[in-house]
Amino acid sequence: MNKVRQLLEESLTGGLYQMTLSGAAGEATGCSKKKIRPVLLKDRLLFQITAYRGTQVFHENHTAEEAAAILEADLLGSFKQLQIETTSFEATVLVSKKGKMTVRKKQRSVSEDNVKVSLSHNRKKRYILEEGRPVPFLVDLGVQTKEGKVITSRYDKFRQINRFLEFIEDIWPLLPKDRPVHIIDFGCGKSYLTFAMYYYLHELKGLTLEVTGLDLKKDVIVHCNELAKKYHYEGLSFLHGDIADYTGTDSVDMVVTLHACDTATDYALYKAMKWHAGVILSVPCCQHEVNKQI
Incomplete structure (x- = not known):
């Protein structure tokens, strides 16, 4: 002490x-x-x-x-x-x-x-991924310029990514530190948040990761795999497929499902519980099945 x-x-x-x-x-x-x-x-x-x-x-x-x-x-x-x-x-x-x-x-x-520290009550918010500091995946995904300036039309996305990383910051103590951390992102889409999560946990926190992004859009999966290879993110890969049919693992530390539409969220939560995932980050999305019944 x-x-x-x-x-x-x-x-x-x-x-x-x-x-x-x-x-x-x-x-x-x-x-x-x-x-x-x-x-x-x-x-x-x-x-x-x-x-x-x-x-x-x-x-x-x-x-x-x-x-x-x-x-x-x-x-x-x-x-x-x-x-x-x-x-x-x-x-x-x-x-x-x-x-x-x-x-x-x-x-x-x-x-x-x-380095200047503001001592005022109402100072400008400091983001985990700072403005003015270029992050490769944010540049390639069109959020930042090569100089690190946030593109005006993408500022909401920049704030969204940083807000998501605050949640990742909160659950970081719950993840294992003595072995690779296995994470699956169901319905990853263009994977802004998947790349941000990998960057934070691996590049900033030093964890060894095995992150898998899964989505139904083939062209998006191809592009994301190209970016992961470009950044030498060896622990990050993307697969084309349906959540309901995914059988690629028997054990996962963390399941992320933020854009899984309709009943895909239900399948993701079911699998997360079946795998005894220690962390689940989920936002139900586009519940068409329920909408029809209403």
């Missing part, structure tokens, strides 16, 4: 960009996530803790010492992961099922002098 306390003291300064507590250990607190950032109130440096409870959001401001104590208590009982971003380093604290804490820290290549 001394290492964690030392890390918190080092992080809770004006150089902090943001902390995120995720991986809620239980429902006792009713809080799914917390975010912490520095704010300047009447020339006094405080730390705003934002707690997410259901559809409600609560804000509290604390001194560095108070914030450190709250974070320590949360890691001891309520959350399994703490991510820290500062102007000089990035760090992650992981809590095992037995309560053991592991600290991983990586220095930033950009010096503190070149």
Whole structure:
């Protein structure tokens, strides 16, 4: 715990960009996530803790010492992961099922002098995939220019991708770290979110992945496989086929079904439960079967 306390003291300064507590250990607190950032109130440096409870959001401001104590208590009982971003380093604290804490820290290549932290209450939202930083698949899918600028007409897609990655950020602690993670994306379509998920979990988080995207559109599958090969995403592949007939595996860690139309969502959920998937991200889509009955 001394290492964690030392890390918190080092992080809770004006150089902090943001902390995120995720991986809620239980429902006792009713809080799914917390975010912490520095704010300047009447020339006094405080730390705003934002707690997410259901559809409600609560804000509290604390001194560095108070914030450190709250974070320590949360890691001891309520959350399994703490991510820290500062102007000089990035760090992650992981809590095992037995309560053991592991600290991983990586220095930033950009010096503190070149990074500005906003201490205002209403600052511009920071996305996981940042504006101005080109990401290859976003460029090829027409969301960004080669310089990393978000194309105006595709800004909604850019926001959608980043919002999806916030969900991936939340479930990351639940995925295995000691072996390849098997993920299936049913009804992947053009695969904006599939590529984003792979990029985040593999490129940014360092997980070994086996991701399969499945869709009925042959031309889309061919294009997605070409892009995966271009980026050397060896753990990412796309197949043409129907969800109901898919028998390519007996075990999956995570099932994603966001655009599976009509009863395809039902088949995807059935298979996810049959495979005992630890994580299911699903949005029912285009329920024509029910529509006919209505």
